[in-house]
Amino acid sequence: MAPEADRAVRVYFAAPLFTQAERRWNRELARQIESELGCTVVLPQDICVGGKKNAPRHFAQIHHTCIEGVKSCDAMVAILDGADADSGTAFEVGYAYALGKPVIAVRTDYRKQQERGTNLMLARGCQAYVSFLAFNEDVAQLGAEVARKLRILLRSRR
DSSP, X not given: OOOXXXXXXXXXXXXXXXXXXXHHHHHHHHHHHHHHHOOEEEOGGGOOBTTBSSOGGGHHHHHHXXXXXXXXXXXXXXXXXXXXXXXXXXXXXXXXXXXXXXXXXXXXXXOOOSBTTBOHHHHHTOSEEEEOOTTOOOHHHHHHHHHHHHXXXXXXXX
């Protein structure tokens, strides 16, 4: 299903979000994608329930909010770095795939696994890939490449 013409494209940003470094990098890349594409990037790390982030008593609502974020997005950007991709990100990729949402995998980690540097189930669940090895730290350039791939995927769905 193509995004409606009268609303901004929504991109769900599935990524590890547990360290300051991850959170800052996620935010920087999300801003670059928004700037390049003129879209809204949904960052799950910003979910706040009852004035708190990640409070155990709000886990059910956080889970529900993430599920709704995937359902309502037009596309997903999934960061698949690490020796094994983040389990929450893997779940979100699988869910987006099941819903028929286009997923762009981003991998900056130069360690290799089965296919395209990651687990084959994740690799096969993504419709596009951006391999941007860690030695190139230009987040603006990475954001431009992700936005370019998003444009192609979203155009093909119209």
